[in-house]
Amino acid sequence: MKPLIVSTSLVSPQRAGAGFALPSLSLVACALLVLVAAGTALINSYYLLLMTFAGIYMVAAMGLNLLAGYAGIVSIAHGALVCVGTYATAIASVRYGWGFWPSALLSASVGLGFSVVLGLPALRLSSWYFVLITIAFTLAVTAMLNDLRGFTGGYGGIVGIPKPSLAGVRFDGFGLFALVAGVGALLWWVMHNLIDSRIGWALQSIREGDVRARANGVSTARLRLFAFAFSGAVAGLAGAFYASAKGVVTPEDFSFDFSIFFLFVVVLGGPARLSGPLLGVAAFYVLPELLDSLKEYRMIAYGVGLLAFSVFLPEGLAGAIAKFDDRRQARRAGPAVTLPRDAGAAVVESVQGMALRIRDLAKDFGGVRALDGVSLDVQPGSIHAIVGPNGSGKTTLLNMISGFYPASAGSILLDGAEVVGRGPTSIARLGVQRTFQTPKLLGELSLLENVRFGAYAREQASGLEIAFRLPRARHEAAALDAEALRLLALVGLAGRAHEHAALLPHGQQRLVEIARALIGRPKLLLLDEPAAGLSMGELDELGDLMQTIRRMGTTLIMVEHHIELVASIANTVTVLDQGRILAEGTPDQVFSSAAVVHAYTGGAR
Numbered sequence: 001m002k003p004l005i006v007s008t009s010l011v012s013p014q015r016a017g018a019g020f021a022l023p024s025l026s027l028v029a030c031a032l033l034v035l036v037a038a039g040t041a042l043i044n045s046y047y048l049l050l051m052t053f054a055g056i057y058m059v060a061a062m063g064l065n066l067l068a069g070y071a072g073i074v075s076i077a078h079g080a081l082v083c084v085g086t087y088a089t090a091i092a093s094v095r096y097g098w099g100f101w102p103s104a105l106l107s108a109s110v111g112l113g114f115s116v117v118l119g120l121p122a123l124r125l126s127s128w129y130f131v132l133i134t135i136a137f138t139l140a141v142t143a144m145l146n147d148l149r150g151f152t153g154g155y156g157g158i159v160g161i162p163k164p165s166l167a168g169v170r171f172d173g174f175g176l177f178a179l180v181a182g183v184g185a186l187l188w189w190v191m192h193n194l195i196d197s198r199i200g201w202a203l204q205s206i207r208e209g210d211v212r213a214r215a216n217g218v219s220t221a222r223l224r225l226f227a228f229a230f231s232g233a234v235a236g237l238a239g240a241f242y243a244s245a246k247g248v249v250t251p252e253d254f255s256f257d258f259s260i261f262f263l264f265v266v267v268l269g270g271p272a273r274l275s276g277p278l279l280g281v282a283a284f285y286v287l288p289e290l291l292d293s294l295k296e297y298r299m300i301a302y303g304v305g306l307l308a309f310s311v312f313l314p315e316g317l318a319g320a321i322a323k324f325d326d327r328r329q330a331r332r333a334g335p336a337v338t339l340p341r342d343a344g345a346a347v348v349e350s351v352q353g354m355a356l357r358i359r360d361l362a363k364d365f366g367g368v369r370a371l372d373g374v375s376l377d378v379q380p381g382s383i384h385a386i387v388g389p390n391g392s393g394k395t396t397l398l399n400m401i402s403g404f405y406p407a408s409a410g411s412i413l414l415d416g417a418e419v420v421g422r423g424p425t426s427i428a429r430l431g432v433q434r435t436f437q438t439p440k441l442l443g444e445l446s447l448l449e450n451v452r453f454g455a456y457a458r459e460q461a462s463g464l465e466i467a468f469r470l471p472r473a474r475h476e477a478a479a480l481d482a483e484a485l486r487l488l489a490l491v492g493l494a495g496r497a498h499e500h501a502a503l504l505p506h507g508q509q510r511l512v513e514i515a516r517a518l519i520g521r522p523k524l525l526l527l528d529e530p531a532a533g534l535s536m537g538e539l540d541e542l543g544d545l546m547q548t549i550r551r552m553g554t555t556l557i558m559v560e561h562h563i564e565l566v567a568s569i570a571n572t573v574t575v576l577d578q579g580r581i582l583a584e585g586t587p588d589q590v591f592s593s594a595a596v597v598h599a600y601t602g603g604a605r
């Protein structure tokens with residue numbers, strides 16, 4: 001077996017435990033900014049306060065980054081959630097005499113609660129309506145600050161909010177700045193752990209249209225609510241520090257542009273980049289404050305900035321740095337190791353293939369009947385090909401088996417269980433994996449991460465274990481990384497494991513999708529035109545790969561136009577034409593049928 005060359009520089013040292021990697025440029029820039037902030041904070045009390053607030057805004061913006069940047073849910077209400085958190089601490093500490101920490105916990109809980117309630121309609125509404133809801137919430141909160149005078153103090157606000165203290169140490173001045181910086185660093189680490197895990201990949205997958213996430217068994221509603229809860233809790237916590245740093249809070253602090261500000265920071269700093277909020281706050285809060293004359297024109301500067309960034313730096317400051325960094329990293333070469341293709345076969349565990357029984361299945365799209373009375377039996381552990389002219393209903397059939405399209409009539413039994421009426425997430429969790437005609441990889445992620453994401457439903461470590469890198473999460477991640485690398489070897493792509501998926505041609509992206517499906521240990525694997533875009537050599541390897549998968553027990557259904565491939569590996573072929581079954585049998589029987597030849601040459605239409 002021909003060995004593959006794999007560069008160790010491509011294996012993440014953090015994960016593989018080998019070698020030393022230079023920190024990314026973004027990280028270096030952020031570290032420098034923190035050092036400058038700490039140094040500046042020592043100059044005088046004005047700078048100290050400025051840097052303390054910069055830290056608080058960064059914490060708040062990190063929460064919004066998870067929601068808007070990673071999950072793609074744009075909210076204008078983030079500033080209003082910070083405001084709610086601020087008032088929760090102010091009221092609890094001043095009116096009821098609570099200490100800072102219980103008040104901060106209350107703020108985080110109140111932020112979380114409001115955010116989840118706000119998020120519930122987002123599960124059903126289009127993003128435009130959701131944005132309107134968040135605007136309405138922001139306006140309502142601002143109005144209530146004045147209206148609920150007995151509670152909030154009205155225009156006069158609340159004065160005398162205490163500073164945090166711990167074990168007799170009071171965090172004031174530089175101490176408060178250091179505490180905020182510490183909380184920011186902790187949150188950064190937690191975010192890093194979440195983003196570099198199945199949770200982060202699933203969030204990004206939801207942002208890209210959630211089809212891939214659902215096919216992977218991700219409960220997208222739960223995950224969206226998690227994003228709301230996390231960002232709301234972080235906003236509330238930032239509010240607690242804001243209240244404490246100011247000592248006095250009034251409704252004036254929370255004008256509408258306070259909410260817009262966080263969105264600007266995330267969008268211009270670099271959405272879905274860990275360093276985005278820090279760079280955004282540095283550029284769009286600290287800089288205008290230092291250049292005092294700019295302060296007056298902040299909103300205009302945001303507008304101009306947004307326009308300029310959307311043209312020149314569409315991925316924000318952090319995105320621009322990361323692009324430059326990618327080029328820099330590409331120039332670094334590492335020593336090479338070998339990983340044989342059959343190293344992958346060893347990780348494809350034996351499974352009990354799934355039986356499929358379809359009866360009288362029909363699908364209407366308005367006036368178009370895409371499938372019409374289709375009945376089909378697929379034997380466990382076999383390779384079953386679905387062929388037919390363009391528009392004959394092949395992809396529709398796969399979409400119905402995997403739960404993406406509801407049936408207009410008929411029945412689909414997987415191992416005897418009716419699945420008509422079930423959604424893709426639930427069907428995926430039965431052991432059905434699929435690939436797509438147009439590959440749906442996350443282009444910004446590496447091949448390895450894309451494959452790892454396929455193990456979503458298998459992973460045992462909880463969100464909390466992942467967030468704090470507890471032993472079970474670490475061990476599970478290491479084991480799955482190794483498995484993903486071997487599966488990449490199986491499809492011949494281990495050597496590119498750490499390249500961005502977007503860099504691959506479509507044909508090879510399909511192979512990555514197969515590796516991703518395999519890590520989910522499918523009992524039934526649905527492949528939509530796996531051979532499209534592959535070279536002749538790669539086609540032979542695809543045939544071998546499919547035989548390997550069949551030997552492991554998995555039932556394979558493939559929609560394919562490549563007749564030679566079908567003839568060489570399929571046990572059974574079903575020919576669809578205009579939504580109906582035209583012929584079925586072994587490849588020899590089917591491809592020698594006059595009716596099939598007629599349909600393919602256009603005569604049957």
Ligand SMILES: Nc1ncnc2c1ncn2[C@@H]1O[C@H](COP(=O)(O)OP(=O)(O)OP(=O)(O)O)[C@@H](O)[C@H]1O
Pocket residue numbers: 365368369370388389390391392393394395396397
């Ligand atoms: N989401 C949809 N909405 C409306 N019509 C659809 C939809 N999906 C498929 N169709 C229609 O259903 C019919 C079957 O389409 P389908 O994509 O299943 O065919 P196919 O055999 O997979 O074709 P191809 O080989 O070109 O991929 C076509 O007439 C198509 O236009």
